[in-house]
Amino acid sequence: MSRRLDGGDQRAEAPAPPAPEQINAILEVRDLRKVYPVRRGLFGRASLVAADGVTLTIDAGETLALVGESGSGKTTVGRCVLRLEEPTAGEIVLDGRPVSEASSSQLRHLRHEMQMVFQDPLDSLNPRHTVGELVAEPLQLHGTVPKDMVREEVQSLFRMVGLGPQHVDRLPHQLSGGQQQRVGVARALAPRPKLVVLDEPTSALDVSVQAQIINLLRDLQRQRGLTFLFISHDLAVVSLMAHRVAVMYLGQVVELGPKATVLEQPAHPYTRALIASIPVEHPLQTRERITMRGEPTSPIDPPRHCHLVPRCPFAQPICSEVPAELVEVMPGHSTRCVRFQREHRNGEWDP
Amino acid sequence: MTEPILEVRGLRTAFSSHDGPVPVLDGVDFQVADGEILGLVGESGSGKTITALSVLQLLPAAAQVTGGEILFRGENLLELDRKQMNRVRGADISMIFQNPRGSLNPLYRVEKTLEQVLWTHRRLRGGAARTVAIELLADVGLPDPRSVLRRYPHELSGGMCQRVMIAYALASNPRLLIADEPTTALDVTVQLQIIELLGRLRREHGLTLVLITHNLSVVAELCDRVGVMYLGRIVEQGPVLDIFDAPRHPYTVGLLGSRPTVHVEGDELRAIPGQVPDLRNRPSGCVFHPRCPLVRPVCSERAPARETVAEGHDVECHFWRKVAGLVETGRVA
Numbered sequence: 001m002s003r004r005l006d007g008g009d010q011r012a013e014a015p016a017p018p019a020p021e022q023i024n025a026i027l028e029v030r031d032l033r034k035v036y037p038v039r040r041g042l043f044g045r046a047s048l049v050a051a052d053g054v055t056l057t058i059d060a061g062e063t064l065a066l067v068g069e070s071g072s073g074k075t076t077v078g079r080c081v082l083r084l085e086e087p088t089a090g091e092i093v094l095d096g097r098p099v100s101e102a103s104s105s106q107l108r109h110l111r112h113e114m115q116m117v118f119q120d121p122l123d124s125l126n127p128r129h130t131v132g133e134l135v136a137e138p139l140q141l142h143g144t145v146p147k148d149m150v151r152e153e154v155q156s157l158f159r160m161v162g163l164g165p166q167h168v169d170r171l172p173h174q175l176s177g178g179q180q181q182r183v184g185v186a187r188a189l190a191p192r193p194k195l196v197v198l199d200e201p202t203s204a205l206d207v208s209v210q211a212q213i214i215n216l217l218r219d220l221q222r223q224r225g226l227t228f229l230f231i232s233h234d235l236a237v238v239s240l241m242a243h244r245v246a247v248m249y250l251g252q253v254v255e256l257g258p259k260a261t262v263l264e265q266p267a268h269p270y271t272r273a274l275i276a277s278i279p280v281e282h283p284l285q286t287r288e289r290i291t292m293r294g295e296p297t298s299p300i301d302p303p304r305h306c307h308l309v310p311r312c313p314f315a316q317p318i319c320s321e322v323p324a325e326l327v328e329v330m331p332g333h334s335t336r337c338v339r340f341q342r343e344h345r346n347g348e349w350d351p
Numbered sequence: 352m353t354e355p356i357l358e359v360r361g362l363r364t365a366f367s368s369h370d371g372p373v374p375v376l377d378g379v380d381f382q383v384a385d386g387e388i389l390g391l392v393g394e395s396g397s398g399k400t401i402t403a404l405s406v407l408q409l410l411p412a413a414a415q416v417t418g419g420e421i422l423f424r425g426e427n428l429l430e431l432d433r434k435q436m437n438r439v440r441g442a443d444i445s446m447i448f449q450n451p452r453g454s455l456n457p458l459y460r461v462e463k464t465l466e467q468v469l470w471t472h473r474r475l476r477g478g479a480a481r482t483v484a485i486e487l488l489a490d491v492g493l494p495d496p497r498s499v500l501r502r503y504p505h506e507l508s509g510g511m512c513q514r515v516m517i518a519y520a521l522a523s524n525p526r527l528l529i530a531d532e533p534t535t536a537l538d539v540t541v542q543l544q545i546i547e548l549l550g551r552l553r554r555e556h557g558l559t560l561v562l563i564t565h566n567l568s569v570v571a572e573l574c575d576r577v578g579v580m581y582l583g584r585i586v587e588q589g590p591v592l593d594i595f596d597a598p599r600h601p602y603t604v605g606l607l608g609s610r611p612t613v614h615v616e617g618d619e620l621r622a623i624p625g626q627v628p629d630l631r632n633r634p635s636g637c638v639f640h641p642r643c644p645l646v647r648p649v650c651s652e653r654a655p656a657r658e659t660v661a662e663g664h665d666v667e668c669h670f671w672r673k674v675a676g677l678v679e680t681g682r683v684a
Contacts, residue, residue, distance in 0.1 A: 069538040176626040206394035211609035211622035236611040277543040279568030281612050283591045292540045295508045
């Protein structure tokens with residue numbers, strides 16, 4: 001249900017996905033693995049596998065959403081893509097150039113092609129600089145525009161994100177949360193990146209302001225053909241932003257596919273549970289009741305095969321016996337659920 | 352309506368600042384009936400948490416109730432002394448918070464936390480207290496309550512902590528529970544579990560609940576009645592179906608429209624323009640007028656009176672009839 005009071009015209013719908021003939025992958029992630037050593041007890045050691053064989057591609061002009069709860073590894077993947085974390089293994093390729101092997105000087109050149117927008121806008125902005133300076137900084141650093149053009153470029157970036165010239169000289173704390181996040185977006189877009197990683201960009205905002213930022217990001221993508229890796233725990237927001245969705249659980253992608261089929265024909269019990277956990281829109285609405293048992297289990301020592309077994313209401317003995325691999329079950333749509341794959345093969349599955 | 356358990360009338364609370372008092376609550380009125388779940392919805396700065404803290408007189412030092420009445424079963428809580436108020440808190444009214452881990456003593460095992468409240472309010476100890484504690488933990492859906500009793504808060508997950516908090520809040524058999532954003536800090540699948548738990552406690556124990564949230568969907572899941580707060584006023588309140596199907600305040604309409612819901616086709620969200628103003632610059636007249644799409648000159652000149660638009664459904668808007676027309680003709684649906 002969506003309402004609008006002034007009765008004005010509705011804006012255009014979601015950005016159209018890129019036409020097939022011009023598709024080229026901006027980002028390719030192959031078998032990304034990130035392991036953190038953790039201490040256990042006094043002398044014990046264990047490893048926390050935050051990303052476990054993650055393979056993804058994002059095409060130009062596309063939004064891929066990474067969805068999952070805390071501990072799923074979605075943020076780790078985002079940070080590894082930008083090399084804010086060193087991947088333990090795997091390959092990351094940005095527009096044909098390897099990010100995972102780049103030296104620090106190569107990385108500096110690559111950095112302006114990939115930018116990040118953070119969850120908490122105030123935390124990510126230096127409190128002592130005016131927001132105009134903060135947006136100018138990446139322009140100067142990467143030499144995006146000639147020096148004498150910086151001021152003009154900052155103003156055009158401010159216009160682009162819906163801020164006025166009167167905001168340029170303010171300090172971050174003098175702006176509201178929504179305005180701060182607009183600055184975060186302007187700063188990320190300043191060096192004209194090929195890829196923007198959005199890490200829960202609306203989670204810290206009030207609902208009415210969250211809607212403004214979602215609309216802004218969608219407009220910008222439509223106008224400028226931006227490519228987004230959108231990290232979120234909120235499927236409702238994801239449904240508005242994404243073209244394709246990757247659902248993560250304990251470091252693994254458990255389901256990957258076009259937004260429409262993932263949301264309407266989910267092929268993994270965890271995705272179904274996430275969809276069922278979206279609160280209803282209306283008091284009389286009912287929803288599918290799939291309650292996962294307990295909470296996400298510890299990412300240290302997850303079950304050997306399917307990681308969801310201890311929580312899954314549909315688990316069978318086979319789930320703990322054979323490896324759970326990501327297998328395509330519909331065009332462009334893969335699931336890691338062994339039981340689903342078998343039922344699908346036998347034609348027993350009824351979405 | 353049955354006799355209200357809690358009735359708040361004209362509540363005003365202000366923070367002191369260098370430039371004099373800054374009003375946070377500017378005349379809040381609501382009632383909660385026995386066995387009812389009332390939702391207080393609003394964005395940050397709306398005053399929903401301050402309302403709860405005013406009722407329990409747990410306000411931060413800089414804030415003070417400056418007017419109004421808080422009647423709990425007919426008794427004005429603002430007239431009680433500290434000792435009497437201590438008895439009300441916990442024994443009659445309990446509260447749970449957004450961050451459950453922060454509200455549990457990190458140095459106490461769950462057992463000690465529960466034993467304390469059972470002794471203070473019910474004079475239970477030893478084996479009797481332990482039995483009740485185990486019952487409480489089982490009642491809030493914690494598997495293996497005996498082992499939970501032995502654990503410290505940091506050994507529990509966020510959802511388990513919130514369940515322990517709810518058990519703690521219910522241990523004194525309160526007449527009223529105030530829950531401040533009880534699901535906001537939790538993972539989505541766990542949020543649903545807590546919503547279902549609160550719903551079950553109401554069905555099985557007749558829990559009376561004031562639920563404070565920014566999330567209208569949580570309201571849709573649980574509440575019987577809703578008060579929509581904006582800048583320290585309840586601008587609209589009524590039965591939950593009225594609020595969702597026949598909203599009469601432009602802000603309520605805006606909140607309903609700006610919720611992200613699952614849209615496979617990707618519809619544009621109807622954002623409310625601007626942002627919640629700073630409390631120090633409270634708008635004149637109707638507090639919502641700077642953001643309102645229906646604004647007219649009168650809106651900044653005169654605060655709208657509260658009008659009853661249907662049974663139990665009140666709104667403060669000069670132009671609620673116009674909103675009604677727009678909603679009824681589907682022009683905003």
